[in-house]
Amino acid sequence: MTRIRLTRRSLIVAGTSVMATGIPGLLSPARAKGLEPTRSMRGGSNNYRPDAPIVDKIGGGGFWMTGTVRRAGDEAPLEGQRIQIWAHTTEGHERDPQSHGATLTNAQGAFRLEMPQIVPAFGQPHGHLAYDSGDFETVFLRPVMSSASDTSLEAHFVLVAA
Numbered sequence: 001m002t003r004i005r006l007t008r009r010s011l012i013v014a015g016t017s018v019m020a021t022g023i024p025g026l027l028s029p030a031r032a033k034g035l036e037p038t039r040s041m042r043g044g045s046n047n048y049r050p051d052a053p054i055v056d057k058i059g060g061g062g063f064w065m066t067g068t069v070r071r072a073g074d075e076a077p078l079e080g081q082r083i084q085i086w087a088h089t090t091e092g093h094e095r096d097p098q099s100h101g102a103t104l105t106n107a108q109g110a111f112r113l114e115m116p117q118i119v120p121a122f123g124q125p126h127g128h129l130a131y132d133s134g135d136f137e138t139v140f141l142r143p144v145m146s147s148a149s150d151t152s153l154e155a156h157f158v159l160v161a162a
Contacts, residue, residue: 034073035158037137044140047095048130052084055101058115059091064152065127066112069105071136072160077109082133083157085113088121094128120148131157138162 065085069078084102092099103113118125125145132138136159143155 035070035075037072037160038139038141038156038158040138040140041142044128044142045130046128046142047086048084048128048140049086049097049100050132052086052100052102054082054103055113058085058101058113059089059098060116061114062151063089063115063117064112065115065129065155066110066152067129067155067157069109069111069131069157069159072158075158077105077107078136078159079105079107079109080133081105081109081111081131081135081157081159083111083113084130084132085115085127087115087118087127089116089118091116094121117151118145118148118153125150127153127155129155129157131159134162136160136162 067083069081069083070076071078082102082104084100086094086100088094089099101113101115103111105111118127125148126142127145129141129143130138139157139159141155141157143153145153
């Protein structure tokens, strides 16, 4: 017996499908394209340190780097994947060892690491993140904050097998 899991998202999708195609649209199977892989960003690998240690927190904290890691195509969350994070902060430059740390994703593919406040480097407040567990292709991200006063930055990885 197939069990249908009702979530807010599934109800919204079903309601939109009914409005767009009527009841017959619900009866024919949908073919999702899935998520496209995340491409490495230019400048994302600057000051990368292979094998940065897994840490509970970088420095004194106060700023949060968060995000998710999913598999391309089926959007499955990827647990236990290593995400390295580094940035120019109030406590050090992005090339300094104390400005680097790594964390692992949870069962939902989410990661979260506290670090010191990011400050502008080269005119832009930005962070660096790397997926480097090895099961999938390495991806480097360099997301820019909308404001130097932001206290969090979010980045999402969609990975393809190595």
